[in-house]
Amino acid sequence: MRASGRALLWTGVLVGLVACGGPQPPEPGDAAAADGAPASKLDISLPSVTVSGDESAQVVEAWTPPEVPIDDDTDRAALRRQAEAALRRGDLYEDAEAAAPIYLALVRSDGDDRLARDGLRRTTAAVLAAADRALDAAAIDPQSGALAQAVALAAVARALATDDAKVRELQARVELARRAAALVHAGREDLRAGVLDGSGALGWFQEALALSPGHRDARQGLAAVESALIDRAQSAADAVEFDAAGRWLDQAASVRGDGAGAVADARARIEAQRARNIAGLRDAALRDLLRPNGLRDARVRLAEVLRIAHPGDPVAANLRERIDLVTYYGPFRPGQVFTDALADGSRGPQMVVVPHGGFRMGAEETDPLASDAEKPAHYVRFNRGFAMSLTEVTVAEFGRFVASAGARPRATRRGNSLVYDERSGNFVRRSGVDWRSGYDGRPAGPGDPVLHVSVRDAEAYAAWLSEQTGRHYRLPSEAEFEYAMRAGNPGRYPWGDAGVPPPDSGNFTGGNDMSPSGRTWNNAFVGYGDGYWGVAPAGRFKPNAWGLHDMAGNVAEWVADCWHASYKRAPADGAAWFNPGCRARVVRGGSWAGSPAQTRAAFRLRVDSDVTSARIGFRVVRGI
The missing domain is CATH 1.10.10 (Arc Repressor Mutant, subunit A)
Structure with missing residues (x-):
């Protein structure tokens, strides 16, 4: 579309070219010249029009000199004086009393009139000087009308001295000025129409400056384009379209080098x-x-x-x-540690916020120690974080529940539980053992993980904690437990694939551990020792990457899931896989008396819901 507009512009210029020319010579055979003088007396080359097909030819409008009658009775000396006076006044060509028409008529009527020819030469020089002044004035103020005057003067000069080099130079300058003016006019039209880019106003003004560097109106046109682009940027910003505003400002910045200040100010304002x-x-x-x-x-x-x-x-x-x-x-942050207040003003167990995310749960086919119950490995995602107690629930914490709720846990009612017997090196059932007892039946410390509790005892504690705090506490799901135990580590063990735990990472069956009577483990982590034969106080060892202690060791832990022989059709959202009325439940995590294979992150164990033992405790989670 824009290329067509430019073609029309230059077509208009070419029409002017064809129409241009000076006074035409008489056709051969004419009896008289154009001024009525005999043809035999003409001794001057008159201007003519030649259409060469060269579109770069520089031609301006023709000037037809006013008629100055001359015959045999004309007082030529008087005419020369009249012409000289007009030349001094600066009356060069406008009417029959001006210098150029008179001198031209005198020379045409008598080519040997030396004085007339000299006057014509001086008049031509005056016309050239006047045209130079008009072009200079037009450059300073293109709206002054000086360009039209320069065009007229160039036509006069061409009629007076067609082949003069200075006249041809003037013609080229006038034509350049006219082309620049036409480009500026086209630019203004597109500016008014809102066509601002390189195929519109910007392109026209840039072409005008390429032809006439420093052209005032072209420079003003570029400034107007820049201003219009800045206005568009501001309008886009007001419409909250800041990307569009940035694009308009980028275009404005490309308009002119000296406009950087205005664009920079606009950019700062819009930013x-x-x-x-x-x-x-x-x-x-x-x-x-x-x-x-x-x-x-x-x-x-x-x-x-x-x-x-x-x-x-x-x-x-x-x-x-x-x-x-x-x-x-919710109101928490991942890794945040907090406690909830109980009804009596005391505090519940310390909880840490576990980050939301996903992991691959279960054992891979490449794990030679894996059982079918740990497969297939499957992806589980938690769309929300949850809070988990930093350690296993302790004897002191469980005791507050028993005292407040008047609870009678399973081992208390039954009167016995499984404990470790140092004399035989086996686990035996012993009377008088309940939640207040340690792994060997002797009284447990208040900071030890509570043992000898069934899964229903653990669920009762969580329900009581919910009543006390007004928050929902529960046992972790199997997926939550493995997710928290791994803490982002996909390896075979919670710490990775290395076959020996890192120092001080937990209470495991280590080859360097020894019982009070000097017993050692038959199946243990070679070279590892933690200093404990039996249960360690909760939180004694370093936490994992998410701030949780004893997830892989110390005591195994009840979770909320019912036992299923595999993970086929297991929930993918991390929820507990629970069937009402089920008796077989899941225990997770290694313990102080578990083999290395039972310390793997994917290990899971089927246990009857009524079982109480010196190796099983629990921890709680809470929604956030």
Whole structure:
């Protein structure tokens, strides 16, 4: 479309070329010249039109000199004086009393009139000088009308001295000025029409400057294009379309080198506007997060922030993090440790927030120690974080439940439980053992993990804790337990694939451990020792990457799931796989008396729900 417009522009110029020319010579055979003088007296080369097909030819409009009658009775001397006086006044060509028409008529009527020819030469020089002044004036003020005067003077000069080099040079300058003026005019038309790019106003003004460097109107046109582009950028910013505003500003910056200041100011202004919009949306979103059910509105505002913000904007990143925290963790943060108050003013167990995410649960086919019950390995994802107690529930914590609820745990009612017998090196049932007892039947310390509790005792404790705190406590699901035990590690063991635990990582069956009577383990981690034969106080060893202690050792732990012989059709969302009325339950994690194979992250054990033992305890989780 724009190329067609340019073609029309240059077609108009060429039409002018064909129409141009000076006074035409008489046709051969004419009886008289154009001024009525005999043809035999003409001794001057008159201008003529030649159409060469060269579109670069520089031709201006023709000038037809006013008629000055001359015959045999004419007082030529008087005419020369009249012409000289007109030349001095600067009356060069406008009418029959001006210098150029008179001198031209005198020379045409008598080519030997030396004085007339000299006057014509001086008049031509005056016309050239006047044209130079007009071109200079037009360059200073293209709207002054000086260009039209220069065009007329160039036509006169061409009629007076067609082959003069200075006249040809003037013609070229006038034509260049006319072309630049036409380009500027086209640029203004497109500027008014709102066509600003390189195929519109910008292109026209740039072409004009290429022809005439420093052309005032072309430079002003570029400034106007730049200003219009800045206005468009501001309008886009006002419509909260900051990417579009940036594109308009980039175009404005490319218009002219000396416009960098205006564009930079506009860019700073629009960026400040962007920042205000983002800050307002952030503040509104944070208020939304404080309202019940305000999360959806906050996410809508976040989407708008991300749309208008630059990639990597710190305010947008912070808002996304805040919304993600509420989405996945409520009022908490991953890794945060907290306790809930009980009804009597004491505190519940310490809890740590486990991050949301996913993992591959179960044993891989490449694990030679895996059983069919640990397969198939499958992907589980938690769409929200949860809180898990830092350690196993301790004797002191369980004792508060028994005292407050008047509970009678299973071993207490039954009157016995399984304990380790140092004399035989075996596990035996012993009377008088319950939750207050240690692994060997002797009284347990208040900070030891509670033992000799059934899964229903553990569930009763979680229910009591929920009543006391007003929060929902429960046993972890099997998936939650393995996810938290791995803490992001996909290896065979919770610490990776190495066959020996890292130092001080837990209470395991180590080859360096020894019982009070000097016994050692037949099946143990070679070269490892933790200093304990039996249960260690809760939290004695280093936590894992998520801040949890004793997940893989010390005591095995009850989880909420019923026993299933494999993971076929197991939940993929991490929920407990529970069948009402089931008696066979799942125990997870290694213990102080478990083999290395039982310390693997995927190991799971089938245990009757009524079993109490010196190797099984539990911990709790809570929703957030």
